[in-house]
Amino acid sequence: MNLRNIATAVLTLAMASAALPLAHAHQSIEVTDGAYRVIVGYLVNPPYTNVLNGIDLAVRDANGNPVTGLEKSLDAWVLGPAGSEVKLTLRANRDKEGWYTGNFLPTAPGEYTFRVKGYVGTTAIDLTFDHVAHTEPAIMDIKDISLP
16 A cells, blocks of 8 residues: 555545544434434534524434424423523424424533423324533533633
């Protein structure tokens, strides 16, 4: 293998490794023995305090097809680090079929949890997502990147 091929392989590996955390920014949970997969993450990544964000929620059937029309049959909450809780108003994402969002404003750094409850067709779900971020903590303080 010549030097050029080695350099290309190293560069390709580095680029693939850099993209890896983005692939883990959402958490997915399989329900009803694989009949559906519910995927949740932050709408804006990385998430910071005092920056408008939202839940990024998708539901897929067993074949990976988007499940639409769930904005009325699902409820979602975000639970903050101090035990605070906000019920989100879900709406369909018009740019991504089968994706839903509901906005919130995180005001404190720390770990946040999402809860999704309701029905996908006739299947009842009540799921908790506590590993949706690829940052530590999940919501970072905006002061850490602010300039005077």
